[in-house]
Amino acid sequence: MFINPGLITVFHGCDKSVRDKIVSSEIEHIRHSKADWEWLGAGQYFWENSYEMALDWAQYIKRHPMPNSRNPILEPSVIGAIVDLKNCLDFLDVKHLQLLKTSYNIIKDSPTLPKNSLTNPAVRKLDYYVIENIHRYIESDGLPQFDSVRSVFVEGELTYPTAGFKDKNHIQICIRNSDCIKGYFIPRLEE
Numbered sequence: 001m002f003i004n005p006g007l008i009t010v011f012h013g014c015d016k017s018v019r020d021k022i023v024s025s026e027i028e029h030i031r032h033s034k035a036d037w038e039w040l041g042a043g044q045y046f047w048e049n050s051y052e053m054a055l056d057w058a059q060y061i062k063r064h065p066m067p068n069s070r071n072p073i074l075e076p077s078v079i080g081a082i083v084d085l086k087n088c089l090d091f092l093d094v095k096h097l098q099l100l101k102t103s104y105n106i107i108k109d110s111p112t113l114p115k116n117s118l119t120n121p122a123v124r125k126l127d128y129y130v131i132e133n134i135h136r137y138i139e140s141d142g143l144p145q146f147d148s149v150r151s152v153f154v155e156g157e158l159t160y161p162t163a164g165f166k167d168k169n170h171i172q173i174c175i176r177n178s179d180c181i182k183g184y185f186i187p188r189l190e191e
Contacts, residue, residue, distance in 0.1 A: 007082050007182065010046035010173050013058030016077035022184050023079065029178050030079070031071070036114070037123040040149040040174035041131035044181070046081060048150070048171035051187050054078045080187040083173065083180045086147035089134065092171075103133045121155070135176075147177035 012030050021027040034042045047053040058076035065072050090096050107113060107130065117123035131149065138145060156168030175181060 007084050008048060008173075010048055010081050010083050011051045011054035011187065012044075012046050012079050012081065013054040013056070013061070013073075014077060014079060015058070015071055015073045016075040018071050019077045019079040019186065023186055029181060032178070036128050037117075037125050038128050038174070039122075039124045039153070040151060040172060041128055041135065041176070043149065043174035043176040044178065046083070046173040046175065048173050050170055051078055051080070051189075053168070053170045078187055080185045082182045082185075083148070083175060084182060085150060085173070086177065086180050087144055089131070089146040089149045091149070091151035099134060100130060103137070104130045106137075107133055145176070147175070147180050149174040149176065 014030065018027065018030070022030065030044050032042065032044050038045070047057075055076060055078050058073050058078065062073040062076050089099075091100065114125035114129050116126045135146065150171065150173050152169070152171050154166055154169050156166040159165045159167050
């Protein structure tokens, strides 16, 4: 078990009305997504230390609304949170990448194995299924559940020719246990 003892700052893109309801405690937390296309499984999604990525996401969703969304984005905004990842399934750690590989190898021959979309890289049904299989396995063995999931994603255009960096690289956080969220805030932008 990996316990991450530090607090980190994370950001979530949403409509301004949702942000304001959470900060005023009218709503306790951001929505816990169980959509089968989520990259890191079921949970509450944040960008680690990236206000700009959260705002970019909110602006994207305003232009491309999600079907059947309960909270369409009319006014893109960002809410910040301080989180403790606690027992984190961290894919920046090689032992957790091995756990991911093992999970896939256990289920790879299933006739109903979902696929990641080749045309829409944001739809990760296979990744969702493999990660949720890890959580099912751990629960069935009576082991401590993971409170969060963390991974780096390399996306976007090259920052310059032959670069090893892309302009949308980010670390995504999925909070499975809302007790990890220590508090919310409205980010103050530096001038």
